[in-house]
Amino acid sequence: MTTSIKIEGLSKRYRLGLTHAGSIRELVNQFSRRLVPRRSGSHQQDVAEPSQTTKSDSFWALKDVEFSIQQGESVGIIGRNGAGKSTLLKILSRITSPTTGRVELVGRVASLLEVGTGFHPELTGRENLYLNGTILGMTRAEVNRQFDAIVDFAGVEKFIDTPVKRYSSGMKVRLGFAVAAHLEPEILIVDEVLAVGDMDFQRKCLGKMDDVAKSGRTIMFVSHNMAAVSQLCHTGVVLNQGMTDGVMPISQAIDVYMKQAPGTSRDGLFIADSSQDAPGAITRIRIRQEGNETGTLRHNEDFEIVYTTRLASSAPDLRLSTAICDRLQQKIFTAVTEIKHSKRQNEIELTLQVRGRFLMPGRYSLIAGLLDPRMQLVDWHRFVCPFQIENVGDDPLLSGGGDLGVVFGEHQWLTN
Amino acid sequence: MKPSPQITIIEPPKSAFELNLGEVWRYRDLLMLLAWRDISARFRQSIVGYGWAILRPLITVLIYTLVFSKFVRIETEQPYVIFAFAGLIPWLYFSQALSSVTGSVVSGGAMLTKVYFPRLVLPLATVAVGLIEVLLQLFVLGGVMFWYDFAPGLPILALPLFIAIAGITALAFGIWLTALNVKYRDVGMAVPFLIQIWMYLCPIIYPISVVDPEYRSLYSLNPMVGVIEGFRWSLLSGSAPDWSMIAGSSTVTFIILLAGLLYFRKVEQTFADVI
Numbered sequence: 001m002t003t004s005i006k007i008e009g010l011s012k013r014y015r016l017g018l019t020h021a022g023s024i025r026e027l028v029n030q031f032s033r034r035l036v037p038r039r040s041g042s043h044q045q046d047v048a049e050p051s052q053t054t055k056s057d058s059f060w061a062l063k064d065v066e067f068s069i070q071q072g073e074s075v076g077i078i079g080r081n082g083a084g085k086s087t088l089l090k091i092l093s094r095i096t097s098p099t100t101g102r103v104e105l106v107g108r109v110a111s112l113l114e115v116g117t118g119f120h121p122e123l124t125g126r127e128n129l130y131l132n133g134t135i136l137g138m139t140r141a142e143v144n145r146q147f148d149a150i151v152d153f154a155g156v157e158k159f160i161d162t163p164v165k166r167y168s169s170g171m172k173v174r175l176g177f178a179v180a181a182h183l184e185p186e187i188l189i190v191d192e193v194l195a196v197g198d199m200d201f202q203r204k205c206l207g208k209m210d211d212v213a214k215s216g217r218t219i220m221f222v223s224h225n226m227a228a229v230s231q232l233c234h235t236g237v238v239l240n241q242g243m244t245d246g247v248m249p250i251s252q253a254i255d256v257y258m259k260q261a262p263g264t265s266r267d268g269l270f271i272a273d274s275s276q277d278a279p280g281a282i283t284r285i286r287i288r289q290e291g292n293e294t295g296t297l298r299h300n301e302d303f304e305i306v307y308t309t310r311l312a313s314s315a316p317d318l319r320l321s322t323a324i325c326d327r328l329q330q331k332i333f334t335a336v337t338e339i340k341h342s343k344r345q346n347e348i349e350l351t352l353q354v355r356g357r358f359l360m361p362g363r364y365s366l367i368a369g370l371l372d373p374r375m376q377l378v379d380w381h382r383f384v385c386p387f388q389i390e391n392v393g394d395d396p397l398l399s400g401g402g403d404l405g406v407v408f409g410e411h412q413w414l415t416n
Numbered sequence: 417m418k419p420s421p422q423i424t425i426i427e428p429p430k431s432a433f434e435l436n437l438g439e440v441w442r443y444r445d446l447l448m449l450l451a452w453r454d455i456s457a458r459f460r461q462s463i464v465g466y467g468w469a470i471l472r473p474l475i476t477v478l479i480y481t482l483v484f485s486k487f488v489r490i491e492t493e494q495p496y497v498i499f500a501f502a503g504l505i506p507w508l509y510f511s512q513a514l515s516s517v518t519g520s521v522v523s524g525g526a527m528l529t530k531v532y533f534p535r536l537v538l539p540l541a542t543v544a545v546g547l548i549e550v551l552l553q554l555f556v557l558g559g560v561m562f563w564y565d566f567a568p569g570l571p572i573l574a575l576p577l578f579i580a581i582a583g584i585t586a587l588a589f590g591i592w593l594t595a596l597n598v599k600y601r602d603v604g605m606a607v608p609f610l611i612q613i614w615m616y617l618c619p620i621i622y623p624i625s626v627v628d629p630e631y632r633s634l635y636s637l638n639p640m641v642g643v644i645e646g647f648r649w650s651l652l653s654g655s656a657p658d659w660s661m662i663a664g665s666s667t668v669t670f671i672i673l674l675a676g677l678l679y680f681r682k683v684e685q686t687f688a689d690v691i
Contacts, residue, residue, distance in 0.1 A: 094532035
């Protein structure tokens with residue numbers, strides 16, 4: 001096995017304020033600011049200025065990122081919004097350059113940060129296909145060779161000579177992905193492009209990427225969709241505020257990611273900072289087992305999830321809809337209840353009881369939302385209030401270990 | 417064994433200037449397709465289509481003729497219609513190329529932030545777009561000349577040279593402006609104004625003979641003076657342009673182009689962050 005991507009001490013600093021398109025006035029201001037202290041001869045100011053600049057005017061999107069990826073590996077890059085995923089991809093795609101550090105990429109790199117880059121709405125699918133292919137680094141001859149396969153994969157044969165502005169957004173995505181999928185690079189970098197397109201096509205894309213991985217190429221895949229990441233990738237890199245602990249097995253990476261609590265959500269507790277003027281809001285979610293509030297639950301005992309909602313006196317009848325999700329953020333089940341609204345009381349607690357020995361040991365989180373009678377969302381929180389189910393006792397099923405799924409299914413064996 | 421794979425090294429930008437035109441050459445297919453995209457999308461969904469390329473200068477020339485030949489009565493060697501048309505063709509090409517080169521990087525912003533390619537491709541691809549229009553306009557001018565019984569002589573062979581100088585001049589100034597435009601959008605605002613002023617400093621609506629000989633060498637520092645004079649000479653014969661002047665201003669243009677290329681190369685790595 002040879003190294004495919006080698007990243008050493010990679011950092012990227014963004015200067016705040018200056019990065020946006022400036023005007024000449026800003027330039028003059030900046031220039032005069034630089035001149036004035038020097039003229040006044042004040043040494044103190046001269047010394048104070050640089051440190052101030054580094055503190056307030058810049059921020060590190062990536063800090064000392066270091067890892068290497070073997071050829072043929074498929075790596076998931078995961079992290080919360082703003083963790084530095086996009087910056088890392090932009091550096092690897094050579095869109096922006098790092099502040100310090102070094103990256104070595106072996107082989108041809110194709111990056112797909114957006115499908116259909118450079119599509120011109122007035123041009124036909126055929127014309128855009130050539131254009132897009134060459135933008136992504138193919139030569140015209142290579143596009144020629146792959147043309148039929150690309151059109152076939154995208155399923156747009158009938159519309160290939162229609163201007164792209166008449167395409168549905170799904171068709172545009174399909175054509176864009178099809179071009180990129182046929183690049184045949186040694187390294188394929190894919191951002192969250194699969195979020196668009198229907199289920200069928202998403203499956204097709206994942207399948208295609210799987211093929212690419214199996215043919216010994218390296219894939220770097222960025223997504224918030226943990227199910228897709230765990231399906232496609234064998235290893236993962238978790239980014240947190242521009243830093244990373246390097247490459248680890250994907251299941252471990254997902255666990256690390258899930259433990260990074262978003263905002264005020266920590267194990268077994270979620271407190272929302274909701275606005276006052278909403279007709280209704282979920283203000284707090286707690287988890288209780290045997291009367292204790294906790295985020296770590298014994299697998300064989302019942303527990304309660306307590307939702308605190310606040311309703312405006314003018315609020316219509318609302319419904320609470322909640323789901324428990326597994327660590328891949330797939331819903332396990334959903335429960336819905338009407339909120340009995342009495343005019344005098346504006347804070348209402350609703351308690352969901354969950355049986356013991358229902359969820360398998362593992363990590364879970366909640367989705368909770370309020371719906372008005374027209375089924376519109378009034379309030380909505382995703383993947384909050386994470387909790388852990390611990391294996392206690394000597395369940396024979398759990399003694400073997402391995403992946404057993406997420407629930408203890410109610411079942412019976414019949415033997416004769 | 418597979419042939420040894422290409423290795424890409426990504427490092428912080430070095431301060432040294434380098435041109436690296438070989439990379440642009442490797443992306444020549446993209447360059448051609450981008451140019452062709454602009455050409456072919458330019459007049460789509462318009463009824464007159466490429467007719468606009470002819471209508472615009474034709475109407476402009478008619479108005480100039482009315483104003484400057486009937487009202488103001490400017491004396492020219494040739495019939496005013498032909499005189500103005502022959503001056504207007506290189507100017508329209510130059511001004512359109514200059515403004516589209518200036519806007520090229522900013523308008524390619526969506527591509528710039530999503531995929532890597534040598535950024536130089538963007539201004540290079542736009543500079544050639546107007547050539548099709550030049551060709552169409554030359555045909556129309558040919559028709560007008562035929563009407564006035566004017567036949568071009570041997571100097572017509574020099575025509576591509578002057579078009580090339582016009583294109584290179586547009587690129588030389590545009591490449592500075594487009595790089596600056598990324599950070600300072602003021603540039604984009606100023607360019608139409610610049611073009612308007614520049615036009616009055618070119619012998620388009622008036623012959624160069626109205627310029628005081630004392631100031632003529634200063635006047636000819638404007639590279640477009642040589643281009644327009646030369647263009648007219650190669651089509652209509654008449655008085656030959658001042659070749660030493662053309663050589664001088666072309667040298668200056670070339671230096672501006674080279675410096676512009678180096679500057680562009682230096683700042684292009686920050687485009688995606690700034691745009």
